[in-house]
Amino acid sequence: MTNLSSRYPDPAIIALDPRFEKLVLPLAVIEKLASGCRWAEGPVWFGDGRYLLWSDVPNDRIMRWDEISGQVHSYRESSNFANGNTRDRQGRLISCEHLGRRVTRTEYDGKLTVLADSVDGKRLNSPNDVVVKSDGSIWFTDPPFGIVGYYQGEKAPQELPACVYRIDPDSCQVTMVADSVDGPNGLAFSPDEKKLYVIESRARPRNVLVFDVTPDGRRLRNPRVLFNAGDGTPDGFRVDVAGNLWCGWGMGSADLDGVRVFSAEGDLLGKIALPERCANLCFGGKHRNRLFMASCTSIYSLYVNTQGIAGA
Secondary structure (H helix, E strand, O other), X not given: OEEOOOOOOOOOEEEOOHHHXXXXXXXXXXXXXXXXXXXXXXEEEEOOOOEEEEEEOOOOEEEEEEXXXXXXXXXXXXXXXXXXXXEOOOOOEEXXXXXXXXXXXXXXXXXXXXXXXXXXXXXXXOXXXXXXXXXXXXXXXXXXXXXXXXXXXXXXXXXXXXXXXXXXXXXXXXXXEEOOOOOEEEEEEOOOOOEEEEEEOOOOOOEEEEEXXXXXXXXXXXXXXXXXXXXXXXXXXXXXXXXXXXXXXXXXXXXXXXXXXXXXXXXXXXXXXXXXXXXXXXXXXXXXXXXXXXXXXXXXXXEEOOOEOOOO
């Protein structure tokens, strides 16, 4: 573990709105936990084991960092070019696989269960990111990014439009819930689960969209743009207990690399500057107040003065 700064407060943590000052800690600095990846993605925290898993997509593996020892080692090779990861309400790993073109669940004994790989007899594209709602339903995005070449998967024809899907927790039925998102990428629910946010990554500029979740919790309606990213490229993100969006950010120029934090209304509150583009992030640690940031070749962390949503 390496601290990127020896100064308190860390100059890389920048408030752009007074509300951001309440979300960060003046005596916490950004720490580098691991490196050596080609494209780090999909971090997910396992509090019961005190470890972090994340995907190293082009290297076709899932990596593990242990909080107690600080050691890093391979958790799974091959991962079928896994990208996004999360946990279900029973604590099992849920992964989006580019190569398998499917969403899988890792059982307690390590075996894989396929949760979704097709819709109406047609193969999914390359599931990208995934979240689990409190009712146990699994929601995921399915852009074609993993089938356009051989770096993050294998080149293959696209059989379905890029959509957002829901897997029913009882019937396991896969239902399309949004087909109007141009390049659906990261997604997350609001704390009350009445809204679903989705990154529209093929829009120019990229948009962060927000949908209303229907009262039965099964469908989406009223899509609209929460904000556009300008020159930045939001990718994966998480929501804290106050409803703020913590978004992986980067590209364009070095001053864009890191994390940007927005209010639930889309106001930019502050940013965390990193030496690399941040692709995705999650909250973890004993109190869900440690932000883990998967950033190109490395994993970084920062203790913050808020908490991630339980189970997200």
